[in-house]
Every structure is written in C-alpha cells, then in structure tokens.
Amino acid sequence: MKFFKSVKFRLTVWYLIVMGILLFIFAALSYFTLYHNLYENLDNNLEDRLIKLRSLLRDAGEDVDIDIDIDMERELGEIILIYYPEGFLWKSSGPFIDAPDITPMVREVAKGAPLFFNTTTTYGRVIRFYAAPITVGERSFILLVGRYFDEIKSILGRLRTIFILSGLVMMVLAGVGGLFLADRALRPVDRITRTAQKIGERNLSHRIEVHSEDELGRLALTLNQMIARLEDAFRHQQQFTADASHELRTPLSVIQAEATLALGKQRREKEYREALETISQEASYMSSIIDKLLFLARSDIRREQYNFEEVNLRELVIDLATSIEALAQEKGLEFEVGTVKDLVVRGDKDRLRQLLFNILENAIKYTKTGKVSISAVQKDKMAVVAIADTGAGIPSQDLPHIFERFYRVDKTRSREEGGTGLGLAIAQEIAEAHGGKIEVESELNKGSTFSVTLPISPVASSSGKKKTKEKHRKK
Secondary structure (H helix, E strand, C coil): CCHHHCHHHHHHHHHHHHHHHHHHHHHHHHHHHHHHHHHHHHHHHHHHHHHHHHHHHHHHHHHCCHHHHHHHHCCCCEEEEEECCCCCEEEEECCCCCCCCHHHHHHHHCCCCCEEEEEECCCCCEEEEEEEEEEECCEEEEEEEEEECHHHHHHHHHHHHHHHHHHHHHHHHHHHHHHHHHHHHHHHHHHHHHHHHHCCCCCCCCCCCCCCCCHHHHHHHHHHHHHHHHHHHHHHHHHHHHHHHHHHHHHHHHHHHHHHHHHHCCCCHHHHHHHHHHHHHHHHHHHHHHHHHHHHHHHHCCCCCCCCEEEEHHHHHHHHHHHHHHHHHHCCCEEEEEEECCCEEEECHHHHHHHHHHHHHHHHHCCCCCEEEEEEEEECCEEEEEEEECCCCCCCCCHHHCCCCCCCCCHHHHHHCCCCCCHHHHHHHHHHHCCCEEEEEEECCCEEEEEEEEEECHHHHHHHHHHHHHHHHHC
8 A cells, every 4th residue: 555655656647647648549549540641542443443334434435335344344342333313223233232221322413413322231241332423325323333331441450449459568578677667766865865764863874875966865965964954963962052041050059058058057147148149130130131042042943023113323333422431431441432424224223222232241251451332334225333452362263163152262251240242143143134244353462453344325325326416426
C-alpha cells in the first residue's frame, strides 16, 4: 500500500498515461490513414473500371453482346450491373446479390450525377459501388461496378488486432521502463530523505551529499544551508539559555542568601534595610534582564510591534543628550554633541531612542577618562549616527562577537557595573528592524566609534527637494 501512495508510483502512472495517449493517437492516425487510402484506392479502381466498361459498350453500339462481353471483361470478384433509368435491372455479371436499396441509388444517378455508395446484402456483406449513366446504341442505362468490402474489412481487422496486441506489449514495456526511470530519477530524493532522517537534534552537523548541479543538487544544497542555519540557531539557543540561566542565577543566589540571613536571626533595623536594599537591587537587575530577554524573544519570532512614523533625528539626539550628559558628568566625562543634520527617518521613536541610548550608555560605562560624542550626518540616501568614545577600545578578536547576546569584552567589570550583555544585541535588532545596520571601528587604548546607518524617509527626502526648488525660485 505504501508503494501505491509514493511519488514513484504516481510518476509511473503518469508515464503510462502519456505513453497510452501517444500510442492511441499514433494507432488512430495510422488506422484512419490506411482506411482512407484503402477507400480511395478502391474508389479509383471502381471509377477506372466503369470508364473502361462504358467505353467498351459505347464503341460496340447496337451489335454488342452484353452478356458475353461483360463476362469477358469482368475481373475476379467484380460485380457489374446495368439498370434501366427507371430502376429495373437489365443485365448483371458476377455473383447474385440481394440488395433492395440499390434501386433508389440508381434513380438518383439517373438524374445525371455519378455516385459512390455502399450497400449491404441480406446476408450481411458490404459492397462498394460506383454508378454512372451510359449509352448503349440509342438507349440510356445506368452502369454499376462494385466490389465486396470484405478484403478492406479484413485488412483493417488485422490492423486493429496488431495495434491492440502491440499496444498491450508497449504498455507493459512502458510500465517497466517508467518504473525504472522513476526509480532512477528519484534515487537522489531517497538519498536525501535517508540523510534527513539521520539528522536530529543531536546530529545537526550531518550534511547531505551533493552529487550534481541540477534541481535535486540545488535542493540538497538548500537543505544543507537550512540545516546549517538550524545548527547555528540551536547552538545560539543553547548558549542563550545557558547565559540567561547564569545571569539569573547570581541575583537569585544573592536574594536567597540575604533572605536566609535576615530570617536566620534577629538583626538590627539598619541590617534589615541593607538586606532589603540588596534584594531590591538584585530584583531590579533580574527584571531588567527579563525585559530585555522578552524583547529579543519577541523580535526572534517577529512579534515585537513597532509604531513607525516620521522621526526627526536632530530632535531625537538633542532630547537624548540631556539624559546622557548627566550620566557622563557622574563619571567625570565630557559629552559632546557634534554636527547633527536635520534628518528624518521612518521608524519607532521610542525604539530608536533605546538603540542610541544603549550604545551611548555602553560607551560611558567603558570610558574612564576623556569624552563621548554623538553626531548625525547624511551619506547618499542614508542617515549615519556616529557615537565615539575615548575608552579602552575593543580587541580585534572580540569585535565579531560584541553584538552576540550576553557577550562581554570585560566579563568581570560588566556585572559590577550592572551590564547585562544584551544592550548591543538589542541595538542591532532595532537597527535591522528599521532596515539599517551598526558598524564598529575600534582601537585598543584609543577608543571606539559605533556608526548607526538608517534609511532616510522617502517622504521627507522628496519634501526636502521641493523646499530647495522653492528657495531657488524665490531667488
């Protein structure tokens, strides 16, 4: 039963159907061509015979002995009949026939038009006649020359038998051949299926062998690429889960320890307050991690909602600078707002603010002395927001990983300063959701520059062009 539901069986059936249709068309064309040719040949023969006999009778005149002359001229199996125009038989040569429907045809020919027709005898034999007017002496008659249709029927019958038998043999051979071709064509699919069955959650490193560059080869290559992405995603998921567990374990351990100590013995009010403050801080840290994890999880499954609108980057940067400047001053750093063009992008204002804030906050955290700056300029049709710092810089081996979740360049300091290792990952996610990207340039002991590239709103761009044209017109 499994075989009859397989693609191999369906391909074989379709192959048989196509072959059957082609064989039927070929047999039908051959049969009807032969049928037509046999009919045409018979008609030509009958016409030639009638013309010859009519000439014989006309030339002989009134002295002709019709009985003798016709019998002498008659060919084997040929029937010759001479009728009066009124439909009465005058003379005949050949085997006796009983066909009552001849008389109406004779009367039709008597009107002046030669005629081919078939008649069936009372005993079921078919005769093909050609009838035409003739003149014997001074009298008019209707001459009929006919032959039995048995030979043609026999030939056509044998041809039908040949076609049926050969068709059955061809269909059997086509079925075997179709099954062989289907098996050969689907062999790579079977190989892909067996390989795919071996690939499981714990065996994602296994790959399908690619033996060709055809459609199946491209399918195998596509599946390998998909498996590679799944393997990478699974590895990131495992790492993500492990990192999340690790990050949450520490504050939970602190909360548990503080609560156990507080409940273990009587303590002074100050000690209880300190314990509660510690628990509150760790709870806030856990809440921050969970919020960020939820955001990233929603982004992964495209459930994070963005409220897109026209956002003026200049206004956003100036508004953000107020909050950032206070953070920079707390660490004794200089905060500088450089060239900020009046650029408009289409995006979610709150998320774009979160993106820039995460990068700025990260820059302030890892800068001991010096300054942090921000600028926004236009390059081609893109808005580029550059955030630079004079911090420690990022080692070259760490640069490819800084946007990974929970990845920290300085794993000891980040936890102490309240970092979760998710800020840059969230920033990158927001940038990509807006059709942009983040690039980093960094040098150890000199600082880093993060460049956020966002597409400029086409509406804003076209309105800007209109304004420029209006200014030129006024001038």
